[in-house]
Amino acid sequence: MDRAPVLEVSDLRKSFTHRGRTTIALRGVHLAIGHRETLALAGPSGSGKTTLARCILRLIDPDTGGLRFNGIDLAALRGAQLRAVRPRIQMVFQDPMAAFNPRATVARIVEDPLRVHDLVPRAERRAAVRDLLARVSLPVDIADRRPHEISGGQRQRVAIARAIATRPDLIVLDEPVSSLDVSVRAQILNLLMDLQAETGVAYLLISHDLAVVRAVARRVAVMDAGRIVESGEASQVLAAPQSPATLAMVQAVPRLKTVA
Amino acid sequence: MKILRAMILTGEGAAGLGVLTCLVLAALTAPLFFPGDPLAIVGPPLVSPFSDTAYPLGTDRLGRSVTVELIYGARTTLLVAITSAATALGIGALVGTLAGFFGGIVDEVLMRITEAFQTIPAFLLSLAFISVTGPAIPTIVLAIALGAWPQPARIARAEVLSLRERDFVAAARVVGMHPLEIAVREILLNALTPVVSLAAVIVAAAVLIEAALSFLGLGDPNRVTWGSMIAEGRTVLRGAPFLSIVPGLALVVTVLAVHLTGRGFVAAIGARRIEA
Amino acid sequence: MSAAPFLSVRGLGVHYRDGRRRVAALHDVDFDLALGGRLALVGESGSGKSTLALAIAGLLPENASITGTISFPSLGAAPRPGRDLGVVFQDPGGSLNPVLSIGDQIAEIVVVHRGVSWRAARSIAAELLDRVRIPQAQARLHGFPHEFSGGQRQRIAMAAALAGEPRLLIADEPTSALDTVVQRELVLLLDELVRERGLTLLFVTHDIALASELADEVAVLLGGRMVEHGPIGSVFAAPAHAYTRALLETRLDLDTPLSARLLEIDGQTFTVRRPSEMSNG
Numbered sequence: 114m115d116r117a118p119v120l121e122v123s124d125l126r127k128s129f130t131h132r133g134r135t136t137i138a139l140r141g142v143h144l145a146i147g148h149r150e151t152l153a154l155a156g157p158s159g160s161g162k163t164t165l166a167r168c169i170l171r172l173i174d175p176d177t178g179g180l181r182f183n184g185i186d187l188a189a190l191r192g193a194q195l196r197a198v199r200p201r202i203q204m205v206f207q208d209p210m211a212a213f214n215p216r217a218t219v220a221r222i223v224e225d226p227l228r229v230h231d232l233v234p235r236a237e238r239r240a241a242v243r244d245l246l247a248r249v250s251l252p253v254d255i256a257d258r259r260p261h262e263i264s265g266g267q268r269q270r271v272a273i274a275r276a277i278a279t280r281p282d283l284i285v286l287d288e289p290v291s292s293l294d295v296s297v298r299a300q301i302l303n304l305l306m307d308l309q310a311e312t313g314v315a316y317l318l319i320s321h322d323l324a325v326v327r328a329v330a331r332r333v334a335v336m337d338a339g340r341i342v343e344s345g346e347a348s349q350v351l352a353a354p355q356s357p358a359t360l361a362m363v364q365a366v367p368r369l370k371t372v373a
Numbered sequence: 374m375k376i377l378r379a380m381i382l383t384g385e386g387a388a389g390l391g392v393l394t395c396l397v398l399a400a401l402t403a404p405l406f407f408p409g410d411p412l413a414i415v416g417p418p419l420v421s422p423f424s425d426t427a428y429p430l431g432t433d434r435l436g437r438s439v440t441v442e443l444i445y446g447a448r449t450t451l452l453v454a455i456t457s458a459a460t461a462l463g464i465g466a467l468v469g470t471l472a473g474f475f476g477g478i479v480d481e482v483l484m485r486i487t488e489a490f491q492t493i494p495a496f497l498l499s500l501a502f503i504s505v506t507g508p509a510i511p512t513i514v515l516a517i518a519l520g521a522w523p524q525p526a527r528i529a530r531a532e533v534l535s536l537r538e539r540d541f542v543a544a545a546r547v548v549g550m551h552p553l554e555i556a557v558r559e560i561l562l563n564a565l566t567p568v569v570s571l572a573a574v575i576v577a578a579a580v581l582i583e584a585a586l587s588f589l590g591l592g593d594p595n596r597v598t599w600g601s602m603i604a605e606g607r608t609v610l611r612g613a614p615f616l617s618i619v620p621g622l623a624l625v626v627t628v629l630a631v632h633l634t635g636r637g638f639v640a641a642i643g644a645r646r647i648e649a
Numbered sequence: 650m651s652a653a654p655f656l657s658v659r660g661l662g663v664h665y666r667d668g669r670r671r672v673a674a675l676h677d678v679d680f681d682l683a684l685g686g687r688l689a690l691v692g693e694s695g696s697g698k699s700t701l702a703l704a705i706a707g708l709l710p711e712n713a714s715i716t717g718t719i720s721f722p723s724l725g726a727a728p729r730p731g732r733d734l735g736v737v738f739q740d741p742g743g744s745l746n747p748v749l750s751i752g753d754q755i756a757e758i759v760v761v762h763r764g765v766s767w768r769a770a771r772s773i774a775a776e777l778l779d780r781v782r783i784p785q786a787q788a789r790l791h792g793f794p795h796e797f798s799g800g801q802r803q804r805i806a807m808a809a810a811l812a813g814e815p816r817l818l819i820a821d822e823p824t825s826a827l828d829t830v831v832q833r834e835l836v837l838l839l840d841e842l843v844r845e846r847g848l849t850l851l852f853v854t855h856d857i858a859l860a861s862e863l864a865d866e867v868a869v870l871l872g873g874r875m876v877e878h879g880p881i882g883s884v885f886a887a888p889a890h891a892y893t894r895a896l897l898e899t900r901l902d903l904d905t906p907l908s909a910r911l912l913e914i915d916g917q918t919f920t921v922r923r924p925s926e927m928s929n930g
Contacts, residue, residue, distance in 0.1 A: 158799075158828045172543050199549030211540040214559050226548045265694070275548070294693040295855050296914040299899055303911055310909070321828040324901040328911055351903055365833035366903055367858035371886045 117184060118145040119282050119315045120169065125178035127164055138164040139175070140339035146283065149309060151316040153326040153347060155362060156336035162319045165336070166285050169317070170204055171195060183282060200230050200279035207288040209268035213260040219246075219271050220256035226278040245274040249304060266297035270304065277308060285317045290325060302329050323366050327351055335359045379641035386637020392630035400448040411445035411597050412437055419613050433605055433616050443623060446599045449510075450627065453598075454579040457514045461521035461575055466561075466568050468522070469529025473537065473564075474556050484530070487523045495520025499582055503591045510593055513586060517579045525568050525575070532564035573635020577628045584624055599623055653722040654681035655849050656705065656817070660717035663700050663709065674700040675873045677717075682866075684723065684816075687843065687850040689860035689881065691896075692870035698853045699821055701870065705851065706736050706819050728817070732762045735810030739822040741802035744809070745794040751778070751805050752790025755812050762813035777808040781838060800831035804838065811842065818843065820852040824859070836863055857896055861885060869893050871919060892919045 127139040138161045146152045154162050168175045171187065180188040182202065190198060203226075206212035213222055223242045227233045233241045243253055249270040260268055269289065276284050286305070290298040306329060309316060320326050326333055327347055334344035337358035343350055354360040380386035414436040415428070422431040422439065430439040472483040490498070499516035506512040536542060537560065545555045586592050587600025599620035606616030663675040675697045682688050690698040703709050705719055707730060721728050728734050738744045746754055755774035760767060771790065778786035781804040783797075794802055803823060810818060820839065824832040840863060843850045854860050860867055860881065867884050869877040869892065877890040888894045898921050899912040915922045 157830045167543075170547055172546060196549045196551070199547065202547075204544070204547045206540050206544060208540065212544045214541050214545075214563065216562060225545075225550070229549050229551075229554075275544075295896070296693055296899065296916075296919075298901070299911040299913040303913065306909060321830075323829065324903060324905065327903050328901050328905045328907065331907060348907065361830050363903065365829040367832075367836075367856060367862050369858040369885060369897075369900065369902065370861040371882060 116148045118147050119150075119183060120144075120146045120317070121179065121181040122165075122169065123179035123181075125165070125168060125180065126176045127168055127173070128176060137339055139168065139178075141178070142336075142339075142341055144334055144341065144344070146315045146317060148282075148315055149313040150332070151309065151318055151330045153318045153320060153330035153333040154336060155320055155323060155326055155333055156358065157362065158321065159338075160336040160358070161339040162336055163287065166204070166287055166317065166319055170202060170285060200226065200232070201281050202283045202285070203276040203279065203281040204285045204287065205269070205272045205276050205289050208292055209265060209272050210260060212272055213268070215260065217259070218256065219251075219258055219260070219263070222260075222271060223256075223274045223278060226275060230279060232279060241278075245278055246271075248277070248308075249274045264297075265293050266301065269293060269297075269301055273301075273304065273308070277312070277314070280312065281314060283315045283317065285319070287319045288321070289318070291320070291322060298325070305329070321362075323351060323362055335362070380634070380637040383637045383640045385633040386641065389630045389633030389635070389637055392626060393634055396447055396627060396630070397451065399444050400451050403444045403448055407438075407441045407444060411441045415441075419609070421613075422615050422619070430619055431613075431615060433602075434609060434613075439602075439616065439619055442597045442602055443599070443620060446597045446602060446620065447623070447627075449593070449596045449598045450580055450583060453510065453513055453517070453583045454576050457517035457521065457579045457583075458572055458575040460514060460518035461579075462525050462568060462572060464518065465522040465525025465527075466529045466565065469526040469531075469568075470533050470556070470561050470564060472526070473530040473533025474560060480530075483526075487526050490519065491523040493520075495578070496582055496585065499586060500589075500591065503586060508586070508591050508593050510596070513583060513593065516586070517582050520582070521575050521578060525571050528571060529564050529568050532567055533560055536560050536563055570635065570639050573631050573638065577631040577635075580624065580628055580631070655684040655686070655721065655723055656682040656851075657720045657722060658705070658718070659720075661701070661704065661719060662716040663697070663704055664714050664716075665710075666712040666714070673873055674713075675704070678875050680868060680875065680878055682849060682851065684849055685847055686866060687864040688852075688866045688868060689864035690851065690853045690868050690870060691855065691857055691860050693855055695872070696870040697873040698870045700873075702819050702821050702851060702853045706730070706734060708736065724816075729762075731758055731813040731815070733815050734817040734819060735813060735815040737803070737806050737810045737818070737820040737823045739825050741799045741806060741826060742794065744806045745802060747794055750791050750793055751797075752792075755805075755809050758809060758812040774808075774812070777812060778805065780842075781805065781808045783808075800827055800835060803827065803835055807835075807839065807842065811846070814846075815848075817849045817851065820850070822853050822855070825855070832859075839863065857885070857900065858902065869896070895919060895921045 122142055122144045125139050125142040128135050128137040142165055144152065154165065156162050167173045169180065175188060185198065187198070220242050223245050224238055227238055227241055242256060246253060246256060251267060251270050251274070255263060255267065289305070290301050293301060305316065308314065318326070318330055330347050332345065333347040333350050334341045335350070335356060335358055336342065337356065342356040343354070343359050350359060351363060354363050381390065415438050416432050416436050418432055418434050418436040420428050420432040423429065428438045428440065430443065432438055468483050468487065472480040498520045502516040502519060503512060542555060542559055545559050583592070583598065584600035587598040588604045590604065592598050592601055602620040603617045606613065610617060658678055658680050661675060661678040662673070665672045665674055678701060690701060692698040704715060709715070724733055745751065752771055752774050755777060756767060756770035759765060759770035759773050775787045775790055778789065783789055783801060783804060797805065824835050827835065836859065852863065864881055866879065867881040868875050869890065871892050877884060877888065877893050884893065885897060888897060895914045899914050913922045
């Protein structure tokens with residue numbers, strides 16, 4: 114990496130207490146992502162991937178640990194200061210239907226980040242939305258539709274359009290293709306890779322599907338029970354898994370049998 | 374309006390809306406067709422209904438036209454019912470949203486207040502309030518709203534609590550929206566749908582509470598209401614039962630129409646949700 | 650050995666009535682399934698695979714109308730749900746009654762379909778839960794569905810589907826909502842259960858690799874039609890239809906190298922979009 118990492122997480126810890134019982138979700142996580150890089154975060158459900166993503170996005174607050182984004186101490190920011198940094202880190206959620214206000218139109222969804230951060234003067238917003246929709250290969254007339262009126266693949270494209278609107282340095286992709294049809298997955302993954310090549314954005318890709326990881330991520334970090342148990346070049350880790358968690362995941366991937 | 378069309382398609386919605394529209398039209402045009410004071414004496418007392426075309430529904434003990442009283446009564450009834458329901462929904466939605474959104478101590482305090490109001494029977498609460506403030510349209514509206522607001526508050530709070538955890542609210546935070554904008558645009562407007570379905574129930578209850586208050590003599594003395602008409606008819610119940618029956622029927626029909634409209638609304642909303 | 654198939658579908662068509670419109674979900678589907686056979690229905694959303702499975706299970710909604718025939722020659726009469734066929738659905742939370750304990754739910758099925766006493770039924774329920782590897786089955790009989798994880802709920806749903814000792818098990822995307830490791834456990838369990846009880850299996854999936862592991866026959870559905878059907882080994886080794894070929898070529902697996910561009914399926918022709926045909930911009 115010839116530039117400073119976009120995101121640096123050091124010894125991040127988080128636990129939840131509910132009705133007297135404490136669950137430790139993150140037990141000291143370390144990772145770093147660089148410019149134009151895709152780091153995949155894999156692991157079984159309950160391993161802490163979602164908690165880690167939410168901590169990085171400051172949707173929840175970590176208990177202790179370092180969270181540096183472009184050199185800034187992200188964990189220390191609050192209120193208006195935190196909102197000012199938001200344009201730099203965005204997220205694409207797993208279920209595109211749930212990630213949109215059911216009453217909003219596509220145009221409003223994509224326009225929100227531009228409006229909230231005043232990135233584009235009001236007169237030019239409609240045009241900016243059109244450009245973003247074109248960038249993710251959506252027809253312009255989709256702008257007036259609502260989320261439930263369009264297909265799953267189109268919804269995810271809208272989510273990506275919203276995420277890139279502010280030209281972020283890092284996008285967290287939470288199972289971006291898991292809820293999509295198999296034939297649509299390649300299109301969305303290709304779109305994401307094209308955008309990365311164009312803009313240099315870094316991705317943190319969360320996925321329980323190792324095939325997706327293998328196809329788009331150079332590096333992978335495997336989580337198990339709140340810790341990163343293995344990390345490295347995806348091709349190597351998946352070909353020769355060292356930790357039991359990785360091994361279980363690799364063995365769990367269905368394999369195509371072409372003989373009876 | 375797609376919802377309106379969907380409502381009319383359901384039989385109940387059509388029936389309810391039809392009756393209510395007639396009622397509202399009659400109430401609005403009353404001064405046109407029957408100018409003057411409804412409490413003015415126009416003819417001989419206790420004329421039976423359908424016997425004299427000048428007084429289609431007869432006259433009461435003092436010779437006032439039942440028809441005129443009925444239609445003017447509709448004005449008061451609808452005015453009070455709709456205003457008090459709107460007030461109750463407004464207060465309830467606000468309290469519920471604040472409680473659900475902010476949580477913590479705000480939630481605790483607001484919920485204890487809501488429960489306090491809920492444990493007192495609504496009618497008694499209204500009665501007590503009126504006896505203290507004296508009867509007039511504004512105080513009657515407030516009296517009814519005081520008894521009715523806890524229910525929408527609970528529903529709004531429950532909706533907000535569930536909406537808060539949804540991904541699209543998290544998405545709004547990630548985008549960087551200000552918490553107040555999130556509360557209003559993302560949460561509040563979506564939380565309103567179940568609250569609005571309560572509207573019909575509250576309007577119906579308000580109609581009945583207003584009638585009961587008037588019946589007890591706690592209504593506005595300067596206005597005719599169906600409740601006061603029933604009260605007037607009490608003394609001659611044996612000889613001229615129609616004086617109480619006619620306004621009583623009007624109450625039944627109105628409450629039924631409101632309920633049917635409410636059910637039509639819920640069905641229309643439900644149908645749209647499944648479509649999506 | 651009888652030559653009559655267990656399930657025979659001829660000219661099956663299904664339409665849904667949506668307001669004033671008629672939406673066709675299935676056209677002209679023909680196939681047989683032998684006793685003890687395992688058929689995978691592969692396709693994407695809107696292909697009609699779930700509609701086909703639900704039609705066979707007799708679980709289509711009221712606004713659906715069926716043309717053609719679905720017959721079970723060896724049963725003689727229409728199959729009784731629960732007794733002759735069992736169904737496992739995609740949503741682990743949706744097929745279990747949230748207000749009844751799992752013991753009660755399974756025991757009820759046993760009582761109704763096998764005519765034994767409640768006591769015996771509860772004991773059978775505990776055995777079934779143990780068989781689907783719910784730990785401490787006897788004690789967990791009193792548990793409610795929400796107390797179990799997604800994978801466990803799906804196993805409980807399997808136990809419920811098998812409680813009436815059916816001949817046919819229909820599974821509609823049973824693992825799609827679960828992560829890969831849990832999916833693997835469930836598939837192994839399903840395989841064992843089908844084998845040890847000699848069940849006929851019909852299961853719906855969008856994952857062709859999963860289909861190849863579990864089934865011996867496959868039917869590919871596209872736009873409501875069955876475009877390919879045959880033994881799974883030969884279909885995947887030498888697919889006859891372009892769509893099947895496209896599904897195989899664009900498949901992602903652990904051997905797919907990291908590349909700048911993945912192969913896509915064209916949304917109009919349902920064939921693989923070749924790089925030379927792709928327009929940029």
